[in-house]
Amino acid sequence: MKNLVTILFLSCTVYLSAQETGSIVGKLTDKEYNDEPLAFANVLIKGTTKGATSDFDGLYEIGNLEPGTYVVVISYLGYETVEIPNVTIEAGKVTTINVPMSASEGVSLDEVVVTTVARKDSEVALLLDQKRAVEIKTTIGAEELTRKGVGDVATAVSKVTGVSKQEGSGDVYVRGLGDRYNVTTLNGLPLPSNDPSKKNIDLGIFGTSIVESIGIDKTFNVQNYGDFAGANIDILSRNYSGSGLLEVSLSSGVNTLVVGEQFYLNDGPTYSGFYDINAPAFPLNNYNFTTSWDRSEVNSPTNIGGSLKIGKTFNIGEKAKLNFFGVGSFSNGYEYREGINRGGVNIGTALANSEYDYIGFKYNTNTTAMANIGLISEKHSLKYNTLYLNTTTQRQDEFTGIIDREDDAADGGGFIQRATFERNILIVNQLLGNHKLGDQVEADWGVSYNMLINKVPNRRQNTLVPSINGVPESAKSFEFVSAASDNHRYFQDLDENELAANASLSYNFKVNEDDGFDGKLTLGYSGRFKDVEFYATQYNFRIRRGSGINQPLINDIRNIDGYFNQENLNAGLYSIETFRGNAGFGGALIPQYYTGNQEVNAGYVSLSYKLNPKFTMLAGVRGENITQSINWSTVIQGEGDNSLSTFEVLPSLSLKYEVTEKANLRFAGSKTYTLPQFKERAPFLFQEEVNQDTFGNPNLQNSVNYNADVRWEFFPTASEVVSLTAFGRYILDPINKITVASAANDVSWANTGDNAIALGAELEIRKQLFETEKEMPNTILKKGMSFGANFSYLNTNQKLDPTKIAEETTFTVRPTFTETGLSGASDFIANGDITYNFDIKENSNIQTTLAYNYFSDRIFALGSEGRGNLVDKGVSTLDFISSFQVNDHISIGLNAKNLLNPTVTRYQDNAIGNIDPIFIERGVLEQEVDILTYKKGLDLKLSFAYKF
Template sequence: MRLLLLTFCLLTCLVSKAQETGSVVGKLTDKEMNNDPLPFANVLIKGTTKGTTSDFDGLYEIANLEPGTYTVVFSYVGYETVEIPNVAIVAGKVTTINVPMAANEGMMLDEIVITTVTRKDSETALLLDQKKAVEMKTAIGAQELARKGVSDVATAVTKTTGISKQEGSGSVFVRGLGDRYNVTTMNGLPLPTNNPSRKNIDLDIFSTDIVEYIGIDKTYNAKNYGDFAGANIDISSKNYKGSGFLQLGVGTGINTEAIGESDFYLNDGPDVYGFYTNDYPDFPLNNYNYTTSWDRESAPTPIVTSLSLSGGDSYTLGEQSKLSFFAVGTFDNDYKYKEGVARGSTSPSGLIAKDFDYTSYEYSTNSTLMANIGYTIGRSSIKYNSLYVNTSTQKQQEYNGVINVFDYAPEGGGLIQRGTFERTSLFVNQLLGDHKIGEQLEVNWGASYNTVESSIPNRKQTTLSPDDWDEPNGPKSFRRSISNSDNHRFYQDLTEDELAANLSATYKFKKNEDDLYDGKLTVGYSGRFKEVDFEATQFNFNINTRNNDGSTIPQPIITDPYNLDAYFTQENLNAGLFSLSTFRGNANNPIALQPQTYNGNQDIHAAYTNLEYAFNPKFTLIAGLRVEQINQSIDWSTSIDPAGDSNEFEKTEFLPALSLKYELNDKQNLKFAASKTYTLPQFKERALFLFEDVTTTYTGNPSLYASTDYNFDLKWEMFPNSSEIISLGVFGKYIENPINEITINSASNVISYVNSGDWAKAYGVELEVRKDLFATEKDTEDSVLKTVLSAGFNASYMNTNQELNPDKIIEETTAAGFPLSVNFSNEEDGLTGASDLLLNGDISFSKDYSKNKNITTTIAYNYFSDRIYALGVQGKGNLVDKGFGSLDFIAKAQLNENIRIGLSAKNILNPSVERFQDEQDVTVLSYKRGANVKLSLSYNF
């Protein structure tokens, strides 16, 4: 009875209190985005600490206000602060204020009290976009990248579900599908490759300083190019709309493996900035007149440095026009040291033909410049975006051991040294437009011109072996040299130019009772026109052991293998110890200096249509069809086929796509997607060109043709609040005529590319959870101070299988006039690059101490299980990359309005990177990457 009386009294007090106070409610909309709801905007009662933020749907409420007259302030970063004075609050009543907000390019950010993170690249804003989308979208924004200490786009995408990175490169695997199955774009327009071995540009050349967010579409939409089965990775460049700012950042750090070397070595020639170019000298076959050394050079202490400068501003030009610009420049370098084993050509019995102890000194640079300018007038906007990226990688590699157990230093003692400098320059130019015509029509267009130049100027390789092979530890010489390419200088240039254009028009129809449109019809065109020019020249330093009369030429003992400049001289050339030639011959051949080449053209014209229709507030459909006309041609003249030849294929693809969304309730969605796509072979894979590495050799297959892909996805997602998500999805893929990289039957175990069977399958399940474990708020006069402990976790489990059919390969390649044969070890096997299990997890703690003083710390973990690197042939097992986990720690602190500091420690566990041949249980590659520790400081002027 007492409990009932107490409850009645409490309810009476609450009702009385509610009747004594009032509230203000309403909806905020975004005039910059066609009056869409504006989430996460600040609503404050001026002169008090009472306030709130708008929710997913732009709705807000401030309750329990004492009756009276107030000024209500609405603010959002980059938008005009709106003050509504003389708002009367009446006891027991609700006052409604609906506010459309617009950007004010002339405002000052310090005039606004910012109580929450409200950037559109924030984690909560991107979750809202994912919640509203009919398609299955995933995105990672600048806020999350900063929290996790991510510095490049390749690492960024591995923080999302189902994606892993290929060790030692910027290529990624999406749901077990590698480079050939993915598409890379920037602001919706395609990017060229920087590597003849790859379809996509290496994502690690893009600094996250240029990124607003990265969108990852793992389901196909008809607006995207159809050469797709893994993901379309779209880099959205920063688009600044706020007041003027200028920020300077500096950083320094170490790699624990590199700094542990008392002496660090690199190549002679390249500088520390990564802009080195070097062509071969005049008359290279007649004289020895190279100016760069064969020998390794001592390098500076391997201390990592970084420097960045960014700024932007915006201006109001009249009542309806605005001008904004943003620019950023960065320079980063990195040092690595690897030590382990490198082995090749392992037999079915486990005999290792090439068996080396391996060391590699590596230095890389990244210089990035990006600028964009945007102009908005009324409901139209135009943006120009320009990006220049120069990257370089310098390696000094040494291989000690058995060069070939059958015929070259079979007891060991061989020494191969290779010095490589590779430089890539990418220049991207984009012009983008968006025009809203009336209430129902919107036109979007974009055009780009991209060019990439990738060069390997003056790669140097030398090969020494014991003068007496029975004494592996004895003195070395060049006397036992077998191949003309054992000692060489190599020059390679790849240029890729690409024009691309997008044009689409969207018409909204059937307005409903909420003044929204149930239907949306989009029609569009995409064009992509690519030219690729590749050339390479290798100068072989042929070791001479006999004169024309058959007499022996005595080769000197090499007393110092790190002073080979003493051997390769004009004097020794004149003495006949060595001679010079290319693959076409020596100086007596008038075309000896003509390089090996291949040239390719690829034109794609596409028309598409998308229909989006909401049958009711819960159920929405997107049905699309894309038609692509594809023409790919290539011609070559190489060491394999000096006379040269050409090859061309042309086809038309009809690519349907379907997406369905059903809203189970306000917080849960059920989504389904199905589509048909295709996968093209790349130019290098079809050119009869021989690419030689130290332990592997690659050649193309002109008879290669496109695969056809069928894709299915089903996903449930729940959004408990604005910063949380729980999702569970399943997916399946069926690929007809999959392309694989395999070892063909040959004396030298050459790797080529084939349509390896009639089918391949991949299916799996993906789980993602983001949860705030603990969160508190404290109101102060000028801000709301938050303390948050949050955790994120995502996991993917996959199963892949494919048919391996050697008869199909022989039949198809012979019919095309380029016969290849393969003896697979298994009739069926998994897809290369596919890990059964992928895990990502992170825990973050953030605390605000005052308006301009806070700290954020994050611990992040990433794991992938074993994955096939290359399929087994001739009774040998698969080459498998052993799975491992990486642990990172990141801490960032804002000390005051101007200064921020950071500390990161990445790859703390420093596991061994290993590749092994599974049936023979032989380790073919191993090394450690080292932990990277870095301090950073930024200052806002």
């Protein structure tokens, strides 16, 4: 299958070609009135009938221009006419021409600012698109990302109203709703997650150097997949068009908690992250493991990064072009954490069943390679994109304290050491086509083949307890460790393969006075076909007891290899077994597994129509047939299978009314759904964290969402916007993460009730605080400061149904509350940034950005059995980003992330209000108890880039 798709891609690349037009946008200002916007000026292409009139903001746009060189003429009654020669229009790009008009002295061509970038790069063009679009959307282009000093996609989208970034990751929350409710696409095609426990890819791994623009649709459009209620985040990959690009960048930095400290990681994994190891042959009969149980010291834990970007355009004949862009990068990062880690809290005493002092060492790597090839000719376009990601996380975690108040190390003195290495390999291949079939008909299509490989090779955990009960300071021993799985080595492999395709045919009708069209009818198809295979084997080291067995004392907890070795195996001090059995059982080495298949076939029709000059409608309906099947074989559940099948009819309606030239009123309504993930439905026990296991619920069903949005937006100037949005979600069969009865904080997933309601509001303000210009002999130097802030409030409520949960789950759990909020939802989100930019000289400038983000407390998992909800405490973050463009070739950057360095806290909430009456008699948790706390430190980075 992989070879077939590759051959198909290469064949299409050889035989197909494409064409794009360019456009001109810009802003006209009035020199007679302090450079205020100049409305109703005429902009014409000399020798043609193409032209435009500037609006109240001085903005204009002339589109659908064939590539070539033109003369642009700008005129206004009583003002000098400006004629701009030799304006070059490039295919697929937008040329920005900003002109200050004057009545008395005319305009020198030196005052006219002309720049050419890809349309999705241009901040002016994107603001025009947002202003004119029917649907509610926000797009951030590369020009804005550069101006604000943004380095990755997660940070970029977190600047959008109602979007926050999860602390310590690139996961984003839209309007307070987390991973489950969002969709991530690349060039309109689905993008798999690099983490099998998440629905969406970590946006932090995408550097903005590969991005042309990022579109955030918070309302449903029938051309998008219906599995979302938060947002569709579409990354448009960068395409190059120019004479040539070669840029090298290097960076180095440190984390303040790591500097000057001894740092430890696992034995085995490599610095680069390209590491894998398989279980040894005959692992139950002999001790054949070659990696050490003990930690390994790291010298000079310094963060580094580097990237190489190349681009080139080749002319093929007179009208065809071949564009190429490629980027390769590597980066790493060291982190240190120190705090507390607690297990499930006992009702009445408010004491955790386990309680540790915790230290953790963490090392991440990210290797990215991406290439785009675009073939452009007169009437067709073809683009091939390929992306390779190799991301790794290595953790060395150590826990000291009470392992179990009723059993192991009940008075303290227990020690657990866990070494984990996880590797994710993501490969994306895409082929995209666009065809102009005359003036009124256009065809778009795309196909992608994605592969995800997730490996956890040789996770290791060992557990020691005091040799004398009740004496924490006594020498350690394995003898009194109760469970064989407390000392183990674990191997996991997961493979996902997904084929996806989009195709649409659009017909434009009803020509208007601007030679455009007031109506557009689109028919389309989308399909996703995913297969998943998960296999895992854990080798448990069972400590043997009894007459004749003398377990030694462990005086050095850093020398576990001195105990787990061939000599002590031969002496009978321990045995090696899997969850299925020991060497005497024939099927002991058969992995536990689950396999799954998911198919989505969808067809849609949409109609965009301008009812009158002020009122535009976009209506459509999408039908999706979804099947998701899963098979498993585990020790606890045995062998089994389950399937989910549904057909969803998903209508949508968007309305836009132009109240004035500067203000719009919008409405959007739709129906969508939320699909559970394979991991959430697989009845497999995942022991990914000490003190917290997760396991799936095979009876989990999809949710159905009814969505409504109303927005008022006002554009005071070309670079400013004020908007206010009210929105609501009505969710049937909401899916929530919920804690289950256990000594730890084990969680699973369930449809926790019949419905949930989410109501909220958003406010966005983008303001240019000041901007000045200084004329120089050969250029105009600018100085300015801009400010952006957005706020989002969300209130969620759901009535929990213990009977429904009992009937639709395979585990025993009763929610503590009768009503509560949705898991993963924050009530309040605030984002703010202030950017200062000034030009030192031609092609030399400094930009600095101070960016702030806050999200309020969000429920991690719903509480049960009298315990409150597990809640992630609200966090404020503050970042400083600066860049210095020295000249055409050299740029320098200085970043300081997480300046406030807040304490990250997860706590068990108290059970007050809306309590299930059954727990009033049994007792409830009446106070908050911190479950997990740590700090991340400040990340400081210095970067250098050279463009040849």
